[in-house]
Amino acid sequence: MPDAAPAFTLRDGHGEEHTFTGREPTVVCFVKKDCPTCETVLPLLGSWQRAFGAALPFLVVGQSGADNALLEQKMGGGAVLDDADLTVSFRWDVEIVPTLVVTDAQGARRRTLVGFVREEWQAFAADLASELQVPEPECHWAALPAWQPGCGSASADPLVAERLRAAAANSPLRARRIEIGAQDDEHEFLFDQGLTDGLPVVPPTPERVLRMLSGTDRDPQEVIAVVPPNMAEVTVEKVAINAVMAGCRPEYLPVVLAALEAVCTDTFNAHGVMATTMGASPVLVVNGPIRHRIGMNMKLGALGQGNRANATIGRALRLVLRNVGGARPGGTERSTLGNPMKFTMCFAEWEERSPWTPLHVERGFAPDDSVVTAFAMTSGPVQLVDQQSRSAAQLAGTFGLCLESAFAPKLHYTTDALLVVCPEHVDTLHRDGWGKAELRARIQQVTRRPLRELVQDETSGSGVPKEAAERMTAEQLGRELPKFRREEDIHIVVAGAEAGKFSGAFHGWATGEIGSQPVSVKIREAR
Amino acid sequence: MTTTILDPTDERVPVTRSITPRPQRLGGVVALLDISKPRGNVLLDRLAELLAERAPEVTIKRYAKPTFTKPAPDDLRRRIVEEADFVVEALAD
Numbered sequence: 001m002p003d004a005a006p007a008f009t010l011r012d013g014h015g016e017e018h019t020f021t022g023r024e025p026t027v028v029c030f031v032k033k034d035c036p037t038c039e040t041v042l043p044l045l046g047s048w049q050r051a052f053g054a055a056l057p058f059l060v061v062g063q064s065g066a067d068n069a070l071l072e073q074k075m076g077g078g079a080v081l082d083d084a085d086l087t088v089s090f091r092w093d094v095e096i097v098p099t100l101v102v103t104d105a106q107g108a109r110r111r112t113l114v115g116f117v118r119e120e121w122q123a124f125a126a127d128l129a130s131e132l133q134v135p136e137p138e139c140h141w142a143a144l145p146a147w148q149p150g151c152g153s154a155s156a157d158p159l160v161a162e163r164l165r166a167a168a169a170n171s172p173l174r175a176r177r178i179e180i181g182a183q184d185d186e187h188e189f190l191f192d193q194g195l196t197d198g199l200p201v202v203p204p205t206p207e208r209v210l211r212m213l214s215g216t217d218r219d220p221q222e223v224i225a226v227v228p229p230n231m232a233e234v235t236v237e238k239v240a241i242n243a244v245m246a247g248c249r250p251e252y253l254p255v256v257l258a259a260l261e262a263v264c265t266d267t268f269n270a271h272g273v274m275a276t277t278m279g280a281s282p283v284l285v286v287n288g289p290i291r292h293r294i295g296m297n298m299k300l301g302a303l304g305q306g307n308r309a310n311a312t313i314g315r316a317l318r319l320v321l322r323n324v325g326g327a328r329p330g331g332t333e334r335s336t337l338g339n340p341m342k343f344t345m346c347f348a349e350w351e352e353r354s355p356w357t358p359l360h361v362e363r364g365f366a367p368d369d370s371v372v373t374a375f376a377m378t379s380g381p382v383q384l385v386d387q388q389s390r391s392a393a394q395l396a397g398t399f400g401l402c403l404e405s406a407f408a409p410k411l412h413y414t415t416d417a418l419l420v421v422c423p424e425h426v427d428t429l430h431r432d433g434w435g436k437a438e439l440r441a442r443i444q445q446v447t448r449r450p451l452r453e454l455v456q457d458e459t460s461g462s463g464v465p466k467e468a469a470e471r472m473t474a475e476q477l478g479r480e481l482p483k484f485r486r487e488e489d490i491h492i493v494v495a496g497a498e499a500g501k502f503s504g505a506f507h508g509w510a511t512g513e514i515g516s517q518p519v520s521v522k523i524r525e526a527r
Numbered sequence: 528m529t530t531t532i533l534d535p536t537d538e539r540v541p542v543t544r545s546i547t548p549r550p551q552r553l554g555g556v557v558a559l560l561d562i563s564k565p566r567g568n569v570l571l572d573r574l575a576e577l578l579a580e581r582a583p584e585v586t587i588k589r590y591a592k593p594t595f596t597k598p599a600p601d602d603l604r605r606r607i608v609e610e611a612d613f614v615v616e617a618l619a620d
Contacts, residue, residue, distance in 0.1 A: 176534035178542050183604060186530050193542065195535055204532050232537035241535040323535040 004107045008088045010061065010081035013069055018059055018081050022107025026057045027128070029100040030089055031071055031080075033064035035151035037116050039074060040144060041098050046075030047137040048125065053078075055132040063089055063097065063154040089155035090164040096150035100124070115150035159207070166206030172213065172220040173206055175237055190245075195323055197315065197343055201245035212240040215250030216257065217526045224257055225264035227325035228271035229332040234260065234324045239316070242323055246316035246344075251294050252309055254523045255372055256316045259284050259346075262374040262519040263317065269516045273376040273509060274327035279335035280509035280516070282321075283377045283418060284314055284346035285493055287360035288370030290523055296348035300497035303347055303381045303420065303504060314344030341377065347495055353423050354494035355430045362436070363520045370523040375418050375491065376516035379406070380506030386425070387501040392432035395425060396442035399503065403490075404447045404483050406507035410454045410463030412447070412481045416489035416508035416518075422496035425503045440487040447483035451476065485511075491518065550612075554584035558611035560599070561591040567617035574615065 005028070009019040020026055029045055031038040049058045060075065062068035065084035072080045083089050092101070095114075102111040102124070113120050122141050129136035155164060166173060180189045186203045190196055202208065213220055213236070220237040227234050236257065243256050263270040263282050273280045286296055297307035305311060321327045329338065351358040360371035384402045389395040399419065406415050419439075421429070429439060455469040455477075456462070469477065484490055489511055496503070509515055534542070557578060559571045571589070578585050590607055592599050607614055 173533060176538050176542075178532050178534055180530040180532060182529050183601065183608075186532070190532075192544075203530060204535060206531060206533055209533050227537075230537060230539070232539070234537075237533075238535065238537075241533045245535060319535065324537050326537070 005101065005103050005109055006088075006091045007107075008091070010083055010088060012079035012081050013072060014079070016079070018057070018079065020057070020059060020103075022103065024056065024105055026059065026103050027052070027100065028059045028061060028092075028103070030061045030063065030083075030092070030094045030097050030153065032062065032097050032151070032154050033067045033070055035097050037148045037150045038071070038098050040116055040148055041100075041121070042071060042074035043076060044121065044125075044139060046078050047139070048128075049075065049078045051134055051137040052128060052132060055134055061088060086155040086160060086164060087167070089153055090161070090168070094153040095156050097153050098150055099153070102128075116145070116148040118144055118146050162207040162210055166210050171206070171210075173209060173237060174221060174235075175209075175241060177206070194328070195245070197318060197322065199343070201319070202247055204241045204244040208244045209237065209240050212244050212248065212250050212253055213237065215240075215253035215526060216524075218257070218524070225260050227260070227264055227320060228327075229275060230324075230326035232324050232326070234264075234320060238324055239320055242319040243312075243316040246319050247308065247312040248316050249294070249308070249312075252313050252316070254525050255284075255286060255290065255294070255309075255313050255370075256320075258372045258521040258523040259313065259317045259374060260320055262372060262521040263321070265519050267517045268374055268376065268519045270321060270325070270327075271332075273516050274321060274325070274333050276509065277334050277336045278378050278509060279337050279339050279342075280376045280378045281339060281341040281345060282314075282317060283341060283375045283380070283506055284317065285359055285373045285375070285418075286313075286346065286348040286370070286523075287351065287358050287373070288365075288523070289368060290370035290525060291348040291351075293525075298348040298350040298495045299353075302350070302495040303345075310346050310348070311344055314341075314346030317346075318342060318344060339379070341380065345377075345380075347420075349493040350423070350495050354426060356426075356436050356492070356494065359491070359493050360520060363518075365520065365522060370525065371520050372523055373518055373520040375416075375506065375518045376509045377418060377506035378415075378509045380418070381420060381504035382507070384419075384503040384505055385501075386503075389428065392429045392434040392438070393442060395428050396434070396439050397446045399439070399505075400443035400446035400483070403443060403505055403507075406483070406505075408460065408462040410456075410460055412449065412454055412483050413485045414510065416484065416491065416511040418491045418493070418506040418508070420496065420504040420506075421492060421494050422500060422503045423494070423498050424501045426494055428501075436492045437487075439492065440490045443490055444482035444484060444487060448480045450478050450480050452478065454481065552584075553582045555612035556586045556588055556610060558607045558614040559587060559589050560607065560614055560616040561589070562595040562599075562617060563592050564595040564617070567595075570617050571615070 007022050052058050060080050061083050062071045062080040068080040100113040104110050180186050187200050218236045222236050223233045294309045296309045327333045365371045386398040455464045561567045575587050
């Protein structure tokens with residue numbers, strides 16, 4: 001308990017105000033309904049209030065609102081002060097009722113009785129009577145139990161305590177508070193304010209946000225990124241608010257924070273990704289031990305719906321970009337068609353099912369680091385259907401031919417791709433001893449086309465401009481270009497169900513320095 | 528009980544309530560709410576007359592707050608929302 005007891009003013013059931021000033025010796029006792037120990041002491045408190053109340057403030061504080069009247073009856077009359085919203089009990093740090101506190105003229109706690117120990121309460125009454133030179137009221141002490149433990153204070157109820165902590169002066173929350181009227185539907189209000197992605201969100205009450213913040217040991221006011229397009233600073237608290245709205249559990253918060261750090265970099269270029277008419281969206285891949293700790297899906301349906309972590313982490317990131325960064329469709333977000341990944345797109349790699357080096361290790365992290373990698377992708381996931389190839393070369397050939405359609409078949413050297421290889425396909429590739437390097441090389445091999453085949457023609461006007469081709473020599477037109485500028489532009493992870501020869505691919509956006517490049521950030525979990 | 532939420536935005540823009548879109552045509556039920564301040568009824572009586580004269584498609588319903596010193600009771604507000612399309616409130620004398 002803190003040393004100096006905080007001052008308060010409360011009304012009793014008759015509307016009369018009583019103040020604890022902390023400037024004179026005072027007795028304060030906290031009680032509630034439905035506590036057998038409080039029932040034991042209430043008659044004592046009644047007689048003491050009558051006997052000592054003239055000599056010093058003898059305040060009985062009830063935690064039961066309208067039911068305080070019942071407490072008053074059990075006292076045989078007197079005044080029970082109403083602490084219905086429990087703020088005084090909370091500020092006094094009352095954990096058990098009854099708790100009786102005697103304070104001195106400086107407000108310091110001289111004596112504290114918790115629960116009921118007959119000897120202690122008896123000694124207290126005798127001491128107080130002799131100190132105040134007031135006759136001690138009669139009491140049949142022998143009829144009372146020698147010892148009776150108290151009950152939990154109503155202010156210590158976990159749900160109530162969260163509300164009280166959120167409202168307290170030292171609350172870590174700083175965000176603007178918005179009141180939703182009693183007759184407003186909170187979900188309609190959130191839609192009305194333009195704060196959702198078109199689906200309902202969980203209302204971010206202070207209690208929920210505090211609970212969300214328990215998922216990280218970072219300071220709630222730490223600025224973790226500057227979010228485009230508005231270039232707004234975002235604190236851990238603001239991310240937590242949006243994570244609540246998205247439906248995250250607190251243990252997902254570190255992943256959301258890392259994802260946000262990843263996309264709010266010049267390398268990832270979230271401004272371009274969100275603003276482009278082409279319709280790009282962040283796609284998040286999670287690696288490392290956290291996948292298991294927070295129950296992410298990396299197996300059956302990994303790229304689909306149904307897993308809370310996958311669904312809400314991606315959504316939380318998107319809500320921060322919308323609400324803090326200001327990326328709203330029709331505003332700075334101007335995608336011609338949009339795509340469903342703009343709601344959410346996040347999954348984990350099934351590292352244990354892969355014979356290959358996992359994504360995060362390829363990108364320079366330790367195997368036991370937890371890492372989130374953000375890709376900017378415009379299409380996906382598209383299915384790569386191959387139920388017939390039995391050799392690695394055939395299967396990788398299919399992948400290559402499918403990937404050639406990214407953007408448009410004749411547009412080579414312009415984008416990157418994220419390939420999600422399913423377990424059965426991994427087995428086919430691995431059986432022939434193929435790793436990621438062989439897979440990448442084969443994709444480049446089968447998509448290699450002489451430049452003359454990539455020139456605009458009557459079939460498709462999307463390709464190398466005719467005028468440019470006319471200025472080229474035969475040798476230049478014969479130069480072969482694979483689909484991707486560099487093999488590293490083919491990103492590969494493993495995920496999916498054990499059954500099914502269906503891999504997936506996300507097609508990228510403008511890659512390299514002019515567009516967006518993947519960014520990986522290590523996830524800092526709470527200790 | 529009001530619900531408190533924390534603002535998820537960068538707080539550049541004040542929180543505002545959007546206004547219901549204005550109708551193209553004056554018709555339906557108009558609630559005239561008297562807050563029970565002296566002579567508020569005089570103003571509303573006159574308004575009712577004018578509406579009846581100039582907007583015959585309008586049906587008028589009259590409501591009154593028990594006292595102008597306190598917010599309208601929840602039940603009254605709920606009734607107005609259920610029964611009327613528009614509300615005109617005579618605020619003060």
